Amino acid sequence: MVALSKKTAEAITCNRAAMLLLAVAVILTTLQYAAVLPAWLHRIPDAMVPPFAAWLDVVFNFVKDDLGLLKFTRFFTEGLENVLDTTGNIFFGKYRWPHLGPMPWTAVAGVAAVIGYSLGGWRLALLGGGTFVWTALIGQWNIAMETMSVLVVAAPLAFVIGLSFGIAAWKYAWVNKAIRPVLSVLQTLPFFTYLLPAVIFFKVGPTAGAMATIVYAIPPMILMTTLGLQKVPLEVIEAGKMAGCTRFQMLRHVYIPSARGDILVGVNQVIMLCLAMVVLTAFIGMPGLGAKLLAMMGSFKLGRSLEIGITIVLLAVTLDRMSKAWAVKQPVHFDKGTSWFCRHKTLVSALCVIVGFTLLSKVVPIAGTIERGQDFSQGKELDNFIKWLLAVDGVQSVTYGIRYVLNVWVLNPFRDFMLSIPTPAMIMMVVAFAVWLGGRRQGIIAAIFFGLIALSGWWDRSIITLYSVLAAVSIAMLLGIPLGIWASQSDKWSRRILIACDTAQTFPSFIYLIPAIMLFGITATAVVGSILIFAMVPLTRYTIEGLRTVPPEMTEAADMAGATRMQKLVNVQLPLALPTMAVGFNQAIMFAFFMVIIAAFIGTQDLGQELQRTLAGTDLGKNFVLGICVSLMALTFDVVIMKWATDKKHALGLA
Amino acid sequence: MSSERPVISCKNIWKVFGDDPEGYLAKMPPDMSFDEMSEDGYIAGVKDVSLDVNKGEMLVIMGLSGSGKSTLVRCFSRLHDITSGTIEVAGQDIMSLAEKDLIELRRSKMGMVFQSFGLLPHRSVLENIAFPLEMRGQDKHTRRERALEVIKLVGLEGREDFFPRELSGGQQQRVGIARSLAIEPDIWFLDEPFSALDPLIRKEMQDEFLRLQQLLKKTIVFITHDFDEALRLADRIAIMKEGAIEQCDTPDKIVLKPATEYVRKFTEDVDKARVVRAGGLAEADQTGTGDPVDASQTVRKMARMLVDDTRDFIPVSRAGKPIGALSRAEALDVLLGDQ
Amino acid sequence: MKTMTTALTAGVLALAPLSAFADSHADSSDPIVIPIHNWSSQIVMSNVVGQILETQGAIVEYVTTDSQAVYESVRLGDVAMELEVWEGAFGASFRAAMEKGGIVDVGDHNAVTREDWWYPMWTKDACPGLPSWEALNDCAALFATPETGDKGRYLDGPVDWLKHGQERVESLDMDFVVVNAGSAAALWAELGAAEAEKKPIVVFNWTPNFAEAVWPGEFVEFPTWEDGCDTDPSVGPNPDALFDCGNPATGYLKKAAWDGMEDKWPAAFATLEAVSFTNPQIAEMAKLVDIDELEPKEAAEVWLEANPGVWETWVK
Structure with a gap:
């Protein structure tokens, strides 16, 4: 009772603080529009931006050259290259040892x-x-095998490394503590940030591609390993000890085999992430399906893109x-x-x-x-067909109409408004949102994270990134949530849509660009479109899951109380499904942050574009600062929404 | 029996769970109750227990869930480290053993059966049973041979290559039993081995277990929350509550002379005539007259004789040797539930 | 994964007895790695030179790299050479790499290069003041798209070409939004689409290129390039900004190589020194891919077959 009232009191002060922050933010923004806000309050003056990138470069260069990391990684690269050459020979007949291939x-x-x-x-x-x-x-054998030859090396390596770290994190609490925040950052870091270090340390081409892929795929393996090992039943452990196992025997014969299921789920995720990333490494010259798709999409050859897709x-x-x-x-x-x-x-x-x-x-x-x-490829014919289809007056006027309405009336004004908000006001709004949903701790985190972004010197581009994410996720919600609600009303359709979502989630993210580019060409609308499709998947999926897992006695109670379908939905099902839907929303945001960076290649004006630009040089520092900006924004959402969902679940007695 | 040194001997052992159990226990006043400790954030898993287990004896530890019985048995095998006190197993102070020696002790002298079986899901029946042998490095051939022997003993022939999930609960526990017996342990721990089974199978497994015990004559520590099971199997029963032992005695004594109110409540609904045996009623200073009855006879079995007989004292013998005589009136009291 | 590995190992073992048929060139000579980028003439030229080297017995591999970052790779020997060093685009990166060492200048192609803002002729009908950049700026609204609002759209090359279009728009205060194309091919796709409706368009383009043959057009005339325009703000019309001039109108096209190449593959290096393509030849190569839609490898074969007189003299 005491604890409860304390909690309520805290919630009230939090709400009050959120309101206050919001009020100040509104006042600042109004002042800005009245043109009386001093410039230094609108944006942090350049002179005050610390040269993070330069500092980081000093550190990176020290580690790279003076500590000899580059020498070490280059040495490692040689070994990796030999392995990749071998699989390359077997899969597509690369001219290397063991001269057997191609199969x-x-x-x-x-x-x-x-x-x-x-x-x-x-x-x-x-x-x-x-x-x-x-x-x-379809005539894609060689490029597909180029991709496979890297995949069969990257996935096992990611598995072994992930498993080792997972075991260490499970065994030693301090490793776990040290590794958790790193994993959170790694999982939100845009993939471009993996690519540049890979090129610098592991040489252009397949080795860099393989390394970026491996690093990208490790985090879920670590998490699943730790989770699986923690879940091994106590009695199985005791049975092992009573059988007189040494520590190593315990691990080898008891823990790992018993955690097999979870570890293999980790393997599944490793494989899927490897595939997704190995396609994306086309941006650093990794040949294969990704490179071909990138080239075909870039030249608007949509039929062939579709076939590769x-x-x-x-x-x-x-x-x-x-x-x-x-x-x-x-x-x-x-x-x-x-x-x-x-x-x-x-x-x-x-x-x-x-x-x-x-x-x-x-x-x-x-x-x-x-x-x-x-081969039986119909790529050229399809190219022409799609080109013809899009040029049909009706189609063209529709897509042009959508582009026009979306950009002129919605997206551009929204973006300009976001950009017009003074930096401190924006930070206050985000903090208010965090305090209101999460609590004081989340508010502080949000303040620190967005404060760092303001100091990074990339504020405008960060805001544009944020704008794309918010705009696309909002539209995705308008489409995805009603779809989920509709599907959840029938067993048949819930099952069908869930299978569709599950399948769609296995697609490498790159694929989602194809339909967007098909409809809207190489324009900013296509960017929003691709994020929208990508983000709709988790939204729909979690809406269905949330609604379907409402305990039956509650809906039965509503039925017996004489509620109509609509009353039942609004008063019983949706409130109970909300925490689960919030998880879906969070995932949608994470997906959107990932996608918006990929979409840089269509021509965005945000952090993604700058990130892609860094690939053309050796600016590790800048690359890292940009990546962290994306990561910090994503993490803020993650921390706040997940806190809210957990709290809500506890409050509803669902956890 | 009791002339030999006890196989397990523990003195004043404590197992306290919490942030700093040693420190807390050292500063704690001696008569702290379980609830008072809980308020300080510490749980007394085992509270000042002293107990001996004799060679060849079956000691049943009985208690409701949370009474500390499973914790106690895990202290015997040092799956838990005790907070204070001493435990000697086979003459060794197990708390002072190095990891290597502890492993050696478990490999050679201890077997344990678990409530939910604790089988390794990825190993076949044979591989599960041979597991302890494999761990101690026996070669494939001998361990297979020994495993097949135990499989036969527990009646699982023909299922050697099955995997645990392909077996019924009763069969899985037979695997658990076989595994614990594979190394021919001197001490056999059974932690509620039959609780997860349905009642019919449970009865069958108890019979099977008694049969095995007749054959093997191990020193056994058996945990259960089922008083009937305890009465059925035990040489001695230790009843636990909140980490402490309320009473430790033979079933007859527990039924006839419960030491505390808590124990009495357990015995209340028990049909004592089925539990109390002639041996338990025998008074050594009496001799009686006429034909003796065997000490292992329950009062229920002697019912007709007790009613028809006219003697005041009936001689009781164990293995043909007279050990005293029982008072017929007292036995009739037990039979009629007047006691 | 275990089954996978087992299957793989099994595959290797099963193929072993059959491997006698495989090429017996198991010599230890390392392959010559040639980098390729995201525009056609460079890819075809690399394939052409690669195939020439193969006639000399070399083993050649191609690796796709970023066109700016490649100079670092050449320096480190990760790739052996770079066949198209455009002065306007890559002069800075090339010079920086030269200063660090590890890269050598292998001479110029017999070609003059220029790269800048460019428009097809039909654009001039709508905006007659062209090619002056001020006139272009006055017509900015003609180039507007839904995405750019009331400003004009300038379709720049891929981001990683570092064309400084954005900087130029800012330094000259132009009413344009710079949109980066995903690849060179995207530029041609947009040009093709604009041609159908004769819509005004201004894009990044360069010469030598096939585009001038397909779509006649002109470069926009910006303030003339002066040395230092990219390093010294005071150079050019805007005293406070860099990149306030057009690109050099007569730039070089160089070949570059790793400085260890000469020792490692002397014959190949000698050939590379002799290699020299002209503007029309380079445009032709791009056309084979961009218009005729050949694969780069085939395009190179076609070109070599059609022009034996050009390249046979380079091989000694």
């Missing part, structure tokens, strides 16, 4: 089908085999389904007297497939490689 496409597709079958029966076999057959027939999506879905099937697959015993061949039928059939198709490809060359001209 015939039929063999790869066959092996994928065999693995698919052993993991999940005929459906997965069809998906696995089908994906590679499509890739070969389909390949990437198929690969993503295949890898996702297979690794998930692996995660839930349980060992099954064989009857006594089962022969060695039957017990190892996956291995045996995979071997047969490889040998068989390799021999076949010696006789029938087309089973080995499909040459240009032999």
